[in-house]
Amino acid sequence: ATTSVTVPTSVQSYPNQVRTDGADLYWRYDDAVSPYTADSSVSGNRSGVQVNAPALKQSPGAVPGSTAMGFNGTSQQVHSDRRQSVGNTFTIETWFKTNTTRGGKLIGFGNNTTRSSGSNDRHIYMTNTGRLVFGVYNGSTRTVSTGLFETYNDNKWHHVVGTQGPGGITLYVDGQNKGSLNATSNSTYAGYWHAGGDNLSGWPTRPTSNFFAGQLDETAVYPTALTQAQVKNHFDLAKAPTDTVSTVKTTEDTYINQGAPSTAYGTATSLAVRGSGSLYQAYMRFDLPAAPAGQVLKSAALQFKTSTQASAGTADTVSVVPVTGTWSGASTSFNTKPALGATPLGSIAGVPDGSAVHNVELDTAAVTAVLGSSYSLGLTSNGTDPLWLWASESTAAEGTPQLVLTFGAK
Template identity: 40%
Template sequence: MKPRVLFAAAAVALAASAAAGLPAVQASAAPTNPAGRSASEAPASSPVGAADGNLSSTALSSWETDGTVWAIAYANGVVYVGGQFSNALPPGTPAGTTTGEVSRTYLAAFNSTTGALITSFDPTITGSASYPGVYALAVSPDGKTLYVGGTFDHVNGVARDDLAAFNLSTGALTSWAPPANGKVNTIALSPNGSEIYVGGSFYKLGIPLTSRTYAGAVDTSGNIQPWAPVLNNAVTSIAVTPDDSQVLVGGYFQTINGVSQNAAGAVDPSTGTKTEPWNANIVPYNPPSCTSAVKDIVISNGTAYIAAEGTGGGCFDGDFAVSLSLSSGDNLVWQNTCLGATQALVVINGWLFKGSHAHDCDFSPGGFPTVTGGVGHHLLDQSLADGTLGHWTPDTSGNPLGPRAMATDGSRLFLGGDFTTVNGKNQEGFAIFPPKPDSVYPSNPRTAPTVSSTSSGTVTVSFPAVSSADVGTLNYEIFRDGGKTPIATLTATSWPWALPVLQYQDTNLTPGSAHTYTYAATDGTHLTARSPSSASVTVASTNPAHTYNQTVLNDNPSFFWQLNDSGSTAADSSPHGFNGSYTGGTTQGVPGPMSGSTATSFNGSSGNVVSQNTVVGPQTFSIELWFKTTTNTGGKLIGLGNSQSGMSSNYDRHIYMMNDGQLVFGIWNNQTETIETPDVYNDGQWHHVVATYDATNTTGPNMALYLDGHLIGTATSSSAQAYTGYWRVGGDNLNGWNLDPWGGNSQGTTEPYSYYFTGSIADVAVYPSALSAAQVLAHYAAALYQGG
């Protein structure tokens, strides 16, 4: 499979559009009326400056550890961290430096607000077994006792077999001393604190030492309890529902009480031998190629959020949500299939925060493609409702994985792991992310605006959005000729991997005058530096000579479907009579891209407009259409396929959208030959796309992709696949066109997630020639002018 061809154009012009058309109105500051704004703005998913969970992406300069933190617990203004470390280090200490270190063996405490080391809490934990350390922490519901588990044999010189407890008022070791004869990975308490559930790789537990394979429970005196689920492999996570009706277990097992159920499930809280109905058995176990295990479980408002780590390329590494109900069963709510082992989860202020090394979310709606080098986003957040990715994107180093544990006091995020830096600054093992406000600026614009004068007295200014590490929606101020006051303010929502393109029409300018433009971004508090200046543009003195439709017809299309019909036939507006047919899943008469025009919407599962007759696949052609969508599941906008219905077996010469909103133009030549946009176009605005190919051009790139009048990129293909087919709008097969280098995943999801497009399409034209850049810009300019 050929690697994806990316061309980061200087900027991409965005169609000046809204539901009512493409207005060309006078420049004004901060346009807010969608029907009358002169700029395309990505829909704002949150107010300008709002951060998911009100959480900063900047970590405090707190004390650190000199090794991996595997467990975190919070109580009474103190954060307790356990792991495999020997010392606490002052803030900002580089990894490997011993200056200022303070001995803390496997367990330490820090002030939750400042990150300062708590000097009064200094237990000594030792162990002679392999990989000694603390791997589990839990605080009693009354906040008085800290329970500790791991691999150790003494605490403060007193014998303790892998379990211990501390009085949090005094810091003293308590008499609680149930033994475990193997590693303890997780500890959870019943809502009233009377039962302490323990999971790990042990075979015996409690007082008296009793057979308990991988999981068991003791009371506050350490006495063994009846709870004894039968599991066939180690347990890594346990969580108890707030109503004490279910105990969730996760780990490396494949059966629970004899029921085939890989890695996660629920049992009763009394004996553990009753397996609750679990309709979310999605974690794969297909050795040796693909096995996944559960690493963390958190419960919030009746839903469990579960983290998975897979082994084997493409094996399930993401997370999923399960609604918890004894009456209707525990049912899958959503699943996020990002690749890159998910280690830790926590819910803060209505958002799910995630620690992983996610390097590929191509297969998740709205997700990002493979990160160059395979090292991805170690910290992300997700919607509780559907698991889609949010905007909180700080990062840690991965040594090798990065985050390993998370906890919260309700407003702060406490992070532990094997990282040595956070956001590029020295911060080893432990970090605190406080609530906003903070000092985080959006990234500085690096791209000069693209400018063109498409009609008399008007300049079209376009530029890609930037992103912030904790704010999704930003304002963009546009400046003319270096002025101090912005001529307009636009609003857009972005992610680091999904940057929409904004456009503004500066009108009532003097024909023949010359201007330059810059822009800056702000989250309402912090204003970036201005972008590089655009090239100088001379204001046109004439308007397009023809309407959009006439401009298209003047370039002699093979067919022109305006998709403004009311019947079952898509009428060809060219002289060639090459009509199409509407299928189910389409809705006619929706607002179109130009003032007074209409379009057809497609439902994303079956909607098609298909040519009534076949054509021999052309070796020279152009494809043109307008589209509008907010989909995060991608889909094919148009393409040639050898089947008039269902899925074609031969298919190429197509334009399709990726899950994140990027567009791809592709030709099949015994391999995929593609051009992919660097920016995204699922912003709810009308966009104009043109793809051209000319096999007779053997001296240079012969594939080209244009968005909103401007060239995005080029590629080369010696030929396109030879077959006879139908032109299909709205969807067709895309199997084999996944541009993800991992090639797939264990869940069988595709990239794009849907082969059918959800959104509106209008003015579809196919030409027997490769349109020139000047012709493409003329079509776009005619549409902009007609929109006024």
């Protein structure tokens, strides 16, 4: 089976930096189905297994354009799917949001998957009062915690990082160093990474619950100890404006045929474009969104897919123009065709035969002027070679005509 994807015009700064800094486990929690959580690290080889159906697609996430995962604080967690060993140098990182007063483990390492781990450390957990604790075990529990009045169960997104290396262990919250301890070793055992819960028996200021009630986002593990500058950079990047890509499908579309001047094709599954001979023109209507707050339109493109009809492509140049007259799919025919604007918004110089997705870059300023309105586009050409493309009524859902709009910071 084939499918189409939309590639953003710019790199997402936060996940790009996580990968650049060497994460070998990276759970973004953008998954739409259970029970697996994708690993977005470069290696992509430590996926997560969801236990007891955490809530998916929680919005807004900690990073713009991403979603979070919700945990009930009693039984839900995600554990890695591969057993591994972890040395004395590592970093764990996650974003969280909660108002719980029962605490719980945010992220950690343990020797079991769904059963409570007998060996467990390299973890960050929250106390009942909302303080954060990072700890390892090297014969005794070695921990660093936030101050007595530094609590984070305020239902806001926070960033927490724990590192261990030759300099010991360090806890960072929201980009700031909250304390270090000269603990350079930890327990040696094979196990699994956990997010949202696992055993906390025997750990200082143990909370009421082993499981975390709240949302987690952007959980990552590194085989190195991130520096304070790297941690602060991650925190800052999550707050920085990022591009937003929106896809807008047609609300209706049709085409006209000079050879059948009184026929309306509003329910046709394909659209046609040809300039001479028997004239074909295609029309599409879109309900355009307004630009997100603080952002402007950076690029716009019309995306369509040629049909499976033989010779569906064209050797001719096809232009995208604004429709200035009124029309409807139910009643528009060659005899009642709407007027078109004279200035093209974009064009494509020929389309190869074969069913495939194509993009036509559009004039950004012209599209910006009509954001937040219902707007119609027409497809025209001057040659004799017809173009055939799927209409919104087609069962080829991935080929439905759509506008791809990229918004970014002013």
